[in-house]
Amino acid sequence: MYPINDRQYLIICSEIAKLMSISLSSAKKKVEIQIAKKGSKTLEEKRKVAQDLLQSCQNDSTKKLSSSKILDKLMSSLENEDNFITED
Numbered sequence: 001m002y003p004i005n006d007r008q009y010l011i012i013c014s015e016i017a018k019l020m021s022i023s024l025s026s027a028k029k030k031v032e033i034q035i036a037k038k039g040s041k042t043l044e045e046k047r048k049v050a051q052d053l054l055q056s057c058q059n060d061s062t063k064k065l066s067s068s069k070i071l072d073k074l075m076s077s078l079e080n081e082d083n084f085i086t087e088d
Helices: 007-021 026-037 043-062 067-075
Strands: none
Touching: 007 026, 007 043, 007 067
């Protein structure tokens, strides 16, 4: 798939990247995968897929499910295991 250089499409992808705390190229890749799954051909259909993914990301962020918040929660340690290190 060749890159899409539409301004509105790139704006939507940058919003997705901001909400997911990922790079713009990663956000574009996520959108392109969804475009390929749906078989979208026209630029309007591709924008619609990107807009749908943006809406999904916005819903997740309002539910406090952003990737950075999930990672922060996973990286926290338990009180009694603060200084625990496993050695080989």
